[in-house]
Amino acid sequence: MMENPGYISGSFDRLHHPSDDDDDDMVDIAGATLDFSSSDDVPPLSSGCYEEYSSSSSSTSRAAGMNGNGPSKLVDPLEDPVPGLGTYEDFNTIDWVREKSKDRDRHREITKKSRQSTVALLHSVSDAFSGWLLMLLVGLMSGALAGGIDIAAHWLTDMKDGVCLIGFWFNHEHCCWTSNETTFQERDRCPQWQSWGELITGTSEGAFAYVVNYLMYILWALLFSFLAVILVRAFAPYACGSGIPEIKTILSGFIIRGYLGKWTLIIKTITLVLAVSSGLSLGKEGPLVHVACCCANILCHLFTKYRKNEAKRREVLSAAAAVGVSVAFGAPIGGVLFSLEEVSYYFPLKTLWRSFFAALVAAFTLRSINPFGNSRLVLFYVEFHAPWHLVELAPFILLGIFGGLWGALFIRANIAWCKIRKSTRLGHYPVIEVLVVAALTALVAYPNSYTRMSGAELISELFNDCSLLDSSQLCGYKQPANTSETGVGNSLADRPAGEGLYTALWQLALALVFKMMITVITFGMKVPSGLFIPSMAVGAIAGRLLGVGMEQLAYYNHDSFIFKGWCSPGADCITPGLYAMVGAAACLGGVTRMTVSLVVIMFELTGGLEYIVPLMAATMTSKWVADAFGREGIYEAHIRLNGYPFLEPKEEFDHSSLAVDVMRPRRSDPALAVLTQDGMTVGEVEALVESTHYSGFPVVVSPESQRLVGFVLRRDLLISIDNARKRQEGVVSASTVVFTEHALAQAADAPPPLRLRGIMDLSPFTVTDHTPMDITVDIFRKLGLRQCLVTHNGRLLGIITKKDILKHMAQIANRDPDSILFN
Numbered sequence: 001m002m003e004n005p006g007y008i009s010g011s012f013d014r015l016h017h018p019s020d021d022d023d024d025d026m027v028d029i030a031g032a033t034l035d036f037s038s039s040d041d042v043p044p045l046s047s048g049c050y051e052e053y054s055s056s057s058s059s060t061s062r063a064a065g066m067n068g069n070g071p072s073k074l075v076d077p078l079e080d081p082v083p084g085l086g087t088y089e090d091f092n093t094i095d096w097v098r099e100k101s102k103d104r105d106r107h108r109e110i111t112k113k114s115r116q117s118t119v120a121l122l123h124s125v126s127d128a129f130s131g132w133l134l135m136l137l138v139g140l141m142s143g144a145l146a147g148g149i150d151i152a153a154h155w156l157t158d159m160k161d162g163v164c165l166i167g168f169w170f171n172h173e174h175c176c177w178t179s180n181e182t183t184f185q186e187r188d189r190c191p192q193w194q195s196w197g198e199l200i201t202g203t204s205e206g207a208f209a210y211v212v213n214y215l216m217y218i219l220w221a222l223l224f225s226f227l228a229v230i231l232v233r234a235f236a237p238y239a240c241g242s243g244i245p246e247i248k249t250i251l252s253g254f255i256i257r258g259y260l261g262k263w264t265l266i267i268k269t270i271t272l273v274l275a276v277s278s279g280l281s282l283g284k285e286g287p288l289v290h291v292a293c294c295c296a297n298i299l300c301h302l303f304t305k306y307r308k309n310e311a312k313r314r315e316v317l318s319a320a321a322a323v324g325v326s327v328a329f330g331a332p333i334g335g336v337l338f339s340l341e342e343v344s345y346y347f348p349l350k351t352l353w354r355s356f357f358a359a360l361v362a363a364f365t366l367r368s369i370n371p372f373g374n375s376r377l378v379l380f381y382v383e384f385h386a387p388w389h390l391v392e393l394a395p396f397i398l399l400g401i402f403g404g405l406w407g408a409l410f411i412r413a414n415i416a417w418c419k420i421r422k423s424t425r426l427g428h429y430p431v432i433e434v435l436v437v438a439a440l441t442a443l444v445a446y447p448n449s450y451t452r453m454s455g456a457e458l459i460s461e462l463f464n465d466c467s468l469l470d471s472s473q474l475c476g477y478k479q480p481a482n483t484s485e486t487g488v489g490n491s492l493a494d495r496p497a498g499e500g501l502y503t504a505l506w507q508l509a510l511a512l513v514f515k516m517m518i519t520v521i522t523f524g525m526k527v528p529s530g531l532f533i534p535s536m537a538v539g540a541i542a543g544r545l546l547g548v549g550m551e552q553l554a555y556y557n558h559d560s561f562i563f564k565g566w567c568s569p570g571a572d573c574i575t576p577g578l579y580a581m582v583g584a585a586a587c588l589g590g591v592t593r594m595t596v597s598l599v600v601i602m603f604e605l606t607g608g609l610e611y612i613v614p615l616m617a618a619t620m621t622s623k624w625v626a627d628a629f630g631r632e633g634i635y636e637a638h639i640r641l642n643g644y645p646f647l648e649p650k651e652e653f654d655h656s657s658l659a660v661d662v663m664r665p666r667r668s669d670p671a672l673a674v675l676t677q678d679g680m681t682v683g684e685v686e687a688l689v690e691s692t693h694y695s696g697f698p699v700v701v702s703p704e705s706q707r708l709v710g711f712v713l714r715r716d717l718l719i720s721i722d723n724a725r726k727r728q729e730g731v732v733s734a735s736t737v738v739f740t741e742h743a744l745a746q747a748a749d750a751p752p753p754l755r756l757r758g759i760m761d762l763s764p765f766t767v768t769d770h771t772p773m774d775i776t777v778d779i780f781r782k783l784g785l786r787q788c789l790v791t792h793n794g795r796l797l798g799i800i801t802k803k804d805i806l807k808h809m810a811q812i813a814n815r816d817p818d819s820i821l822f823n
Contacts, residue, residue, distance in 0.1 A: 084719045085759065088310070092695070093645060093802060094253045096346070096784030098761075099311035106305070130303045131316075131350075135358040137299050138320055142292040143365025146327035149273055149284060149291075150371035156277030157454050160220040161213070162195035173373065217279075217452075218442040224278035225438035228271040228527045229431050236267035240526040243268075243290025244343065245638040247321060249646050250293075251314050252345040253784050260297035260317075268294065272528040276454070278438050279445060281519045283455055283533025289324030289343070290528075292362075296320035311346070318344040319355040323362045325601070328532070330366065330377020332359035334601030341597045342635075345649070346784070382463045382581075382606055386572045388614055391562055395550055399543055399583045400618035404625025406516070406538060407590020411630065413520045415637050421524065422641075430526035437525065441518055449473075450504075450511040450541075455533035458511075462540040462580040463606070473507075474544070474576075476500020497552055505548060512541040524638075531634060535591045536584035543583020547576030578614070581606060586618040590626045593633035595619055643819050645802050653777045655812050660769040662776075662808045663790040663798035672798060675699045677709045678740050682721060682754055683733030689714060698789055698796055699739050699760055706795045709739060711764035712756070724754055766791050767800075777805055 086102070088094055114124035155171045164175035172193055179190035196216035197209030232239045238246075238259045246259055258264060272287050296316045300306040306313050321343045325335035336355045340347050366377055374381070421427045445451035450458055466475035477495035497505075519534040551574040554567050567573035585602045589595065599615045631651065632640070639646045665672055673688060675697045680688075688697070695714050701707040724731045736746070736753040739760050746753065765788040767776055779785060780802060787801040807817035 082719055082723045085716050087715070088255050089695075089715060090255060090257045092255055093786045094255060094310040094784075095786055096253055096311055097765075099309055103305075103309050103312055106309075127305060130305055131354060132357065134296075134299055134303055134306065134316060135319060135354045136361055137302075138292065138296045138316070139323055139358040139361025140365050141295045141299065142288075142320070142323045143327055143362040144369065145269055145291055145295065146288055146362070147366050147369030147371045149269060149288070151369075152273040153276045153284065153454075154371070156224065156273060157279075160217050160277070160279065162193055163199065164193055166192050177373075214446050217446050218439065221278045221280075221438050221442035222435060224274045225280060225434050225527065226431070228274035228278065229434040229525075231267050231271050231274075232526055232528075233430060236264045237526075238264045239268040239271055239528060241524060241528070242286035242530055242635075243293075243528075244286050245635045245642070245644075247289060247293055247317070248343050248345075248635060249639055249644040251317055251321075251343055252646050253310075253314070254645060255310070260294045262294075262298055265291060265294035265298065268528055275527040275529065279442055279452075279454070280438055280525075280527070280529070281441060281455070281515060281522045281534045282527075283530035283536075284528075285325070285328035285532035286530030287528040288328040288530075289321050292320040292324035292327070293317050296323075314346065315348070315351045315354075318347055318351050319358045322355040322359045325597075326359035326362045327366050329601050329605060330363060330381075331601040331604035332356070332363040334597055334604050335359045337597035337600050338594065342592065342594055382460075382465060382577060384465050384575050384578050384606070384611065386575050387610060388575075388578065389566050389573070391566070392550070392574075393614070393617055395546055395579065396582050396614045396618050397621050399539070399546060399579065400586045400589075400621025401625050402542055403539055403583065403586025403588075403590040403618065403622035404628075405590070406542075406587050407535075407593075407622065407626040407634075408629035410516075410520060410535075410591055411632065411634050411637050414523055414634065415641055417521055418524045418638070418641055434525050434527055437518075437522055441522075444514060444518075448507050448511055448514070450507050451514055455537050458537050459533065459540050459580075459584065462537075462544045463577045463584075465575055465577040473500045473504040476502075476504060496555060497548065501548065505545060508541050508545055512538065512545070515541065523634075531591060532588060535588045539583035539585065539587025540580040541583075542587070543580040544576050546583070547574060547579025550574045550579065551576055578611060581611070582614050582618045585615050586622040589619040589622040591634050593623055593626065595623055640815075640819065645806055645820065647777070647781050647802065647806065649781060651809075653774045653809065655773065657773045657808070658769065659767050659771040659773060659776050659790050659800060660797070662773060662804055663769070663800045664804060665798055672796065673697060674703070674706075674796070675712065675737070675739070676702055678736065678738050678744055680737050681733060682731065682735045682737055685717065685737050686721065686733070689718060696787070698764070698799070700796055708764070708766065708789060708791060708794070708796045710760040710762045711789065712739070712760045716759040717756070720756055720759055721754070728754075764789055768792065769797055773805075773808070776800065777809075780805055 086098075110120075110124050110127055113120040115121075154173075155169065158172040161172065164170040164172070166175065166178075175193045176190035179192050195204055195209070195213050197212040198204040200212050201209045203209055238256075238261075246256060250256060250259065268287060268291055272284050272291070275282060276284050296319070297313070300313050300316055306316055318339050322332075322335040322339035325338045326332040329335070333356075336352065336359055339355055340352070344351075363377060421433075426433060450461075453461070461472060461474065464472065464474070466472070466477070476498045478498040479495070515534060515538050519531075519538070523529050523531055523534070554563050554573045557563060558567050558569055558573075563573065581602060585598055589598050592598070598619055599612060602615050603609065603612055632648075636646075636648055673692050673694055675685065675688070677699055679702065696711055697714065697717070698711050699709045701709060730752045731754055732751050735751045736744075738744075738753045738755050739757050741757060765779070765783070765785055767779070767788055767790055769790050769792045771790075776788070779788065785802070787799055789796060790798045790800060803820055806820045810817045810820060
């Protein structure tokens with residue numbers, strides 16, 4: 001039924017109200033063995049905790065009346081607030097209905113008092129304004145952190161190549177800014193910046209200098225990756241990975257204490273810089289969503305309204321997810337749409353406005369910091385000049401097909417690799433795995449200039465539209481006899497490919513194969529790793545290759561029926577950079593299954609309004625093709641891999657089963673464990689609780705009638721009895737537990753009864769035994785239920801938990817139902 005081994009018999013004294021610092025408790029949900037160093041707010045947990053929780057499932061319900069009003073002569077442990085009542089255990093799902101009900105009651109109380117005094121009115125105004133103030137703080141903090149991460153990552157990435165002699169804290173670009181000895185063709189060469197080979201051997205040319213540079217590149221990559229994995233392993237195991245699958249699960253109501261705590265924020269910020277700088281095939285965009293959500297969770301503790309209400313806190317986290325994408329891509333509107341489309345479970349209109357405001361503040365903060373020194377929010381801002389033609393929709397759709405195929409292939413390969421990591425000894429050696437992958441990446445990447453540069457720089461290079469003054473290898477065309485023959489604006493007319501371009505294309509083809517393979521084993525390692533940049537890089541390379549091919553086709557065949565009429569000789573017909581942009585969107589869409597938000601993000605990245613149609617065509621095609629091989633995106637696949645209780649809103653339930661087929665107990669199971677409303681003693685209740693691991697108990701009139709009265713949570717029951725024994729006189733094992741409004745008449749020498757009506761949910765959700773499961777699933781999704789009770793003619797038959805539904809859906813899809821680890 002609702003098992004939870006987290007509750008152990010005789011553990012009443014150890015139950016406590018989770019304090020604010022409990023948000024920093026940590027346990028490894030990915031299943032790897034972890035060593036925790038003890039610190040003030042990080043209690044050590046052995047790897048056995050994972051085993052203990054992995055078979056757990058727990059469900060609790062609404063507590064409608066939290067202030068029962070029975071006769072005063074009864075002993076009532078709720079007359080004073082009891083710490084811990086109405087809170088949740090770790091790895092449990094919140095009750096959305098109860099949390100929203102609590103917030104409505106709180107709001108009504110504030111509104112009522114505001115009419116009575118000026119102080120109360122000011123309190124009401126500050127309460128209403130607190131949400132906007134919190135959004136302002138989240139935007140400022142996230143923008144500042146993102147700016148710092150960008151600057152630090154750029155500096156450390158350049159440090160692998162060399163050092164600035166006028167100040168080691170300058171990156172390559174900043175070092176050469178003040179130099180008067182740079183030329184336009186070699187703008188990166190200046191005396192102030194020296195490569196490691198030049199510094200050690202005294203010359204920048206020759207085999208020895210190359211070998212020194214190669215070795216230094218590998219050593220720096222190993223050092224950065226080693227520091228990243230060691231810091232994650234020692235201080236914050238939750239700082240690894242992308243974070244978006246867990247953020248999605250948390251926003252659906254699941255509790256993972258410590259996932260958004262201060263230690264996770266500090267370590268993720270530091271290790272994200274190190275991981276990106278190490279040259280591993282990963283990006284910082286996904287983890288920035290996690291960083292922004294950590295900021296929001298920490299700042300929520302400044303406001304009582306959000307600190308004490310899990311549902312309200314999740315509204316803030318939804319806005320924080322938008323902030324994360326806003327600072328990652330410099331795309332505030334795309335960030336809001338990303339939160340709405342991809343990660344949020346509950347997204348009311350008020351959250352939309354606040355997300356918009358927070359994303360705006362974050363983008364403004366990042367723009368003020370100006371991390372890239374180009375007055376832009378992103379490293380790869382480009383503007384294309386030539387319009388696209390209808391004929392080009394065919395290659396754009398072709399890129400969409402490639403993106404969909406790559407997305408489906410990547411998800412299957414990555415999940416298969418992650419399963420190998422979890423089920424073999426590989427998972428026990430995360431440090432060695434990271435070091436081996438980092439060494440392999442650096443070894444293969446250095447000889448190829450396109451794999452040596454960072455992912456963002458590569459995308460920037462591929463998006464770039466060749467101009468008259470460009471010295472990039474990708475612009476290595478043969479110069480036409482008449483150099484005044486130009487296209488639109490600063491762009492050049494289509495020209496025949498030169499030797500430099502052919503070399504670049506070979507290198508790009510090799511880079512494409514390398515990126516596709518190495519990203520599969522990199523994503524999911526025990527370092528912060530985003531997937532946006534590697535996926536976009538794969539698509540951008542494929543797009544640039546196709547774009548150059550189309551450009552040469554148009555140049556040599558401008559008289560053919562395909563190009564005739566719109567591509568005359570000397571015109572700038574094809575923009576290879578646009579193909580790179582469309583390919584990047586297609587591959588990212590194939591992996592994540594984003595659509596609307598992805599198109600808006602790409603549009604905000606490039607500022608090209610007229611390229612929305614090609615982006616839409618490629619993104620939609622990529623989603624259709626990828627969906628043909630499986631409906632799950634990479635984040636949903638990782639949620640399922642980790643066994644989180646996530647009811648996917650996009651997944652259809654088309655089976656004809658009924659509630660009675662899914663509920664427990666089944667025919668062969670023991671009878672449902674219930675409490676009676678007035679016939680049990682404290683000792684009997686304690687014995688029932690100790691002999692079971694259920695997270696809640698239905699309350700019935702009597703064992704014979706089985707008429708439902710309400711539902712009480714195990715946690716609330718334990719805390720209330722424990723509190724009554726400590727603080728109330730006369731409560732002994734023989735005291736009667738009463739869930740009714742008035743106690744029955746008792747003998748004069750009997751101990752006073754213990755009234756617990758106040759902790760009982762008087763209106764638990766119920767369905768009849770013949771309710772179709774598709775309707776039941778919809779109720780669970782839309783109301784955020786943890787469980788509902790099943791009745792027949794008013795008599796209690798059984799219970800359906802969220803975990804039961806997920807297991808049933810797994811069985812229908814021929815998946816292992818035991819893969820659902822939590823409730």
